[in-house]
Amino acid sequence: MRINISSVSKAFNGNQILKDLNLSIESGEFITLLGPSGCGKTTTLRCVAGLESPDHGSIAVDGHEFVNAETRTMVPPHKRKVGMVFQSYALWPHMSVAANVAYPLKRRKTPAAELRERVATSLEAVGMGSHAKRYPHELSGGQQQRVALARGLVSAKGVMLFDEPLSNLDAKLRIAMRSEIRRLHDEFGNTSLYVTHDQDEALALSDRVIIMRDGVIEQVGTPSEVQRRPVSRFAADFVGFENILECRGITQESGAPEATFEGGLRTTSSELASRTVPGSFAAFRSSDVVLGETAQPGLAGAGRIRDASFSAEARTVIVDLPGNRSITVAVPDAAINADSYRLGGTSVQLWVPSESLVILDR
Numbered sequence: 001m002r003i004n005i006s007s008v009s010k011a012f013n014g015n016q017i018l019k020d021l022n023l024s025i026e027s028g029e030f031i032t033l034l035g036p037s038g039c040g041k042t043t044t045l046r047c048v049a050g051l052e053s054p055d056h057g058s059i060a061v062d063g064h065e066f067v068n069a070e071t072r073t074m075v076p077p078h079k080r081k082v083g084m085v086f087q088s089y090a091l092w093p094h095m096s097v098a099a100n101v102a103y104p105l106k107r108r109k110t111p112a113a114e115l116r117e118r119v120a121t122s123l124e125a126v127g128m129g130s131h132a133k134r135y136p137h138e139l140s141g142g143q144q145q146r147v148a149l150a151r152g153l154v155s156a157k158g159v160m161l162f163d164e165p166l167s168n169l170d171a172k173l174r175i176a177m178r179s180e181i182r183r184l185h186d187e188f189g190n191t192s193l194y195v196t197h198d199q200d201e202a203l204a205l206s207d208r209v210i211i212m213r214d215g216v217i218e219q220v221g222t223p224s225e226v227q228r229r230p231v232s233r234f235a236a237d238f239v240g241f242e243n244i245l246e247c248r249g250i251t252q253e254s255g256a257p258e259a260t261f262e263g264g265l266r267t268t269s270s271e272l273a274s275r276t277v278p279g280s281f282a283a284f285r286s287s288d289v290v291l292g293e294t295a296q297p298g299l300a301g302a303g304r305i306r307d308a309s310f311s312a313e314a315r316t317v318i319v320d321l322p323g324n325r326s327i328t329v330a331v332p333d334a335a336i337n338a339d340s341y342r343l344g345g346t347s348v349q350l351w352v353p354s355e356s357l358v359i360l361d362r
C-alpha cells in the first residue's frame, strides 16, 4: 500500500515539531526515519497511526485519506488497520499471549474462527506458536517483543509502523530481530515505516532512509546513498563521518587552484579544488585517512599524534592539526604494532584520497 504524507505540520505548545513534511512511500517499501532525539520521528509515525492529528496537511493510504486537517477528515486509529509496534511492547499483563494478539481483531469484531486462525498464523510467523497460553511476565524481553510484533502483524492490512521496537533488547538480540522484522515485512508484503536513531539499524533494514532534522527532511536515499553521499554536514555527521573540515580559502599561487581547509589540509587536485568554495566542508571517515603517505589526488597535510586508543572495537588515533583542530584516524590492523602510532607527539603526514572525500556546501 502506498502512503502519502502531504504538507504535514504539527506543533505542541507553540513549538513547531513537523514543518510542512512531504513523503511518499511506495507499496512494499521499508522506510526508516532516522534522526536525533526530538526531531519529530515519533510524531510523524503517530500522525500516520491516528494517535496525533496534524495541524495542517493530509495523510492518505492507497488514495484513501486517513486524515486531512483542511477538510477535517479524521479516520479513528482502529479503523486505519495499521499495525504498530512500540519500544515498550505495550502488552496487557493480565492477558495471555493469544489474547494480546487477538485484542485488535476483537475490537474489530472479527468472527471467532477467522480470529483464531489469524492469531495462530501470526504467532507462528514470529516463532511464538508454542507460547500462546503464556502470560507476558513468563516471557523474556525478546519473546515479549515477538508477541508485540505478532499483534502488529495481525492488525495490519498492509501498513506496519515501528517505533524504536528494538531499543530495549540487548545488542545480539537486536541484530537477530532486525532480520526477523525485515523477513516478516517481505513475507507479509507490507509497507513499513520504522523509526530509529540507530544508523546501523536503519541502514541494515531499509530500502530507503529518511534523515530528519528539526521537523524537516534533510535527505532521502538508499542506505548506500546516505552512507556514501551525505548531502549536508548534519547528514554526514549523523551517518558517521568523523571528520568534517571547513574550507578556509582558495589560492592559485602555482597556477592550479588549491583549496585550504581547517587544520592546514590542502587539496592536491585542481579538480577537487574547483568543486570547493570558502565555507564549504570536506567530510571523510576515519577509516579513509592514510598516515605516512601523500601526494595522490586528495587532501594532504601534517599533524602530531595526540592520543591512541586500541580496543577490541576500534583502533584509532587522534591527530592534532595546526589551528587547534584534530582529526580521528582509524589505524589498519597491519600498522597496529608500529610504535610510532602509540607515541604521543610523533609527527605524521596524512592523506585522504579524492574518492573518499565528500564536499558539502552546507
Ligand SMILES: Nc1ncnc2c1ncn2[C@@H]1O[C@H](COP(=O)(O)OP(=O)(O)OP(=O)(O)O)[C@@H](O)[C@H]1O
Pocket (backbone or CB within 6 Å): 012, 013, 017, 035, 036, 037, 038, 039, 040, 041, 042, 043, 044, 197
Ligand atoms: N504530546 C506531546 N505534547 C507536547 N510535546 C510533545 C508531545 N509529543 C512530542 N512532543 C515534543 O515534540 C518533539 C518531537 O518529539 P518526537 O517524539 O516526535 O521526537 P523523536 O524524533 O521521535 O525523538 P526520540 O528519538 O527522542 O523519540 C519533542 O520535543 C517532544 O518533547
